[in-house]
Amino acid sequence: MTKLQKGLVMGLLCFSLAGLSGPLWAQNPPEDSTGEIIALLKEQNSALSADLRRIQREIAALRADLDKPGIKDVFAGIGYIFGLFGAAAFAASRRRE
Amino acid sequence: MHISDGVLPLAVTIGGYAASAGLATWSARRIHSRDLPKVAVVTSAFFVASLVHIPFGPTSTHLLLPGLAGALLGPAAFVAIGLGLLLQSVLFQFGGITALGANAVMMGVPAVVCGWFFQQFKGRTQARQAIAGGLAGALGTALAAVFLAALLVAGGEDFFGVAKLALAAHVPVIVIEGVISGFTIGFLARVKPVLLQSSFQDAAGPMHD
Numbered sequence: 001m002t003k004l005q006k007g008l009v010m011g012l013l014c015f016s017l018a019g020l021s022g023p024l025w026a027q028n029p030p031e032d033s034t035g036e037i038i039a040l041l042k043e044q045n046s047a048l049s050a051d052l053r054r055i056q057r058e059i060a061a062l063r064a065d066l067d068k069p070g071i072k073d074v075f076a077g078i079g080y081i082f083g084l085f086g087a088a089a090f091a092a093s094r095r096r097e
Numbered sequence: 098m099h100i101s102d103g104v105l106p107l108a109v110t111i112g113g114y115a116a117s118a119g120l121a122t123w124s125a126r127r128i129h130s131r132d133l134p135k136v137a138v139v140t141s142a143f144f145v146a147s148l149v150h151i152p153f154g155p156t157s158t159h160l161l162l163p164g165l166a167g168a169l170l171g172p173a174a175f176v177a178i179g180l181g182l183l184l185q186s187v188l189f190q191f192g193g194i195t196a197l198g199a200n201a202v203m204m205g206v207p208a209v210v211c212g213w214f215f216q217q218f219k220g221r222t223q224a225r226q227a228i229a230g231g232l233a234g235a236l237g238t239a240l241a242a243v244f245l246a247a248l249l250v251a252g253g254e255d256f257f258g259v260a261k262l263a264l265a266a267h268v269p270v271i272v273i274e275g276v277i278s279g280f281t282i283g284f285l286a287r288v289k290p291v292l293l294q295s296s297f298q299d300a301a302g303p304m305h306d
Contacts, residue, residue, distance in 0.1 A: 069148065069189040077184040078141045084180065085137035092130035 099147075099185070100200050100248065102193025109251040114198030117179060120205060124175035132173065135292065139169050140177040144184055147191060151269060158270050164237025165278040167208035168215035168230050169285075169292065174208035175201070199248050207240035215282075219293065226293065227283030234278025238271045239264065 105113070128136060146160040167174040179201040185191040192200045211233040218229045246260035264271075285292050 067190070073188040074145055074148065077144050077188050080184055081140045081144060081180060082137055085133050085140070089130060089133045092133070096130070 099182075099192025100196040100203070100245070102195050104193075105196055105199055105248060105252055109199060109248060110195055112198075113196070113200075113202050113248070117175075117198040117201035117205065120175050120202070120209075121179050124172050124179075124205075124209070127172040128176065132170075136170055136173050136177055139166050139174075140181050142166075143177060144181040147185055147189070151273060158267065160274060160277070161204065161238055161241060161270065162234070162274060162278070163204045163208040163241055164211040164234035164274060165230070165281060167210070167212035167237055168233045168278065168282060169212075170208075171212040171216065172209055174212055175205040178205040178208050203244040203248060204241050207237045207244060210240060211237040215293075223283060223286040226286040227279045230282025230286075231275045231279025233282075235271045235275030237278075238267055238274050242267045242271075 143162050143166050146162045149160045151158050151160070163174070163178060166177055170177055179197075182192065182197060182200050182204065186194050186197055186200075214236060215229050215233040218232075219226045220229065242263040243260055245263050246254075246256055249259045250256045282293065
């Protein structure tokens, strides 16, 4: 890798980092009034906790769904039943011979 | 209505296992090998029926079908129900594995009683068979609720309170099972009456498996 390429990569990296939106305190320079910042933070916090509650509810619903027997369990059971009775029929037919 | 783990005292748990082992042996000896496919199909139907939920007010109950299994299988119903319950507790987590014996007694004995009842009263005509089947279906669930109460009494509950509660909770199931069993048996009486001859009568001789 030549020096030029390295420089180009570094430049691109710096450029993209500068373009990223930083955290709140970086977007709003510290000379803003602190009250405004705290209000913004509180707003974000409440939005996040609402999101979190929704996700927790969804996880609980998912877990309840997972507890319910699915189609796999149904067919597994039917397969067991037919298999066992098949084995019984086989044994019975062997005994009769 | 499945009893869960840890509800029943130890003596009742062991007694349930002992009684259901004895009954299962008696029942298995009554199965003729030519009836095995029928027993397998009814067992699967019983196994799956518990997934059919009936919404009822705030709660929901599910089908049980001991009466129908008894009417179709006669004495073999006990094996069918025991195996169905075992697989339900393993695969669906319905009822505990330690309470399996008690659960089998609770549903299997009513099934055999219903089978006997159906054979006694089925008569000759299709309509009468359908009605007897419907009554057997309703009777099976009602008896199972009474057995449930009797088993819970052993855990220190008051019999009439529990029995009333169990019966009240299962009234819709009793009605629906009666209707379903009646229609099923009416249909079978029309298309395949041979299926309705269970082996209470011809079980005198030595049986194969």
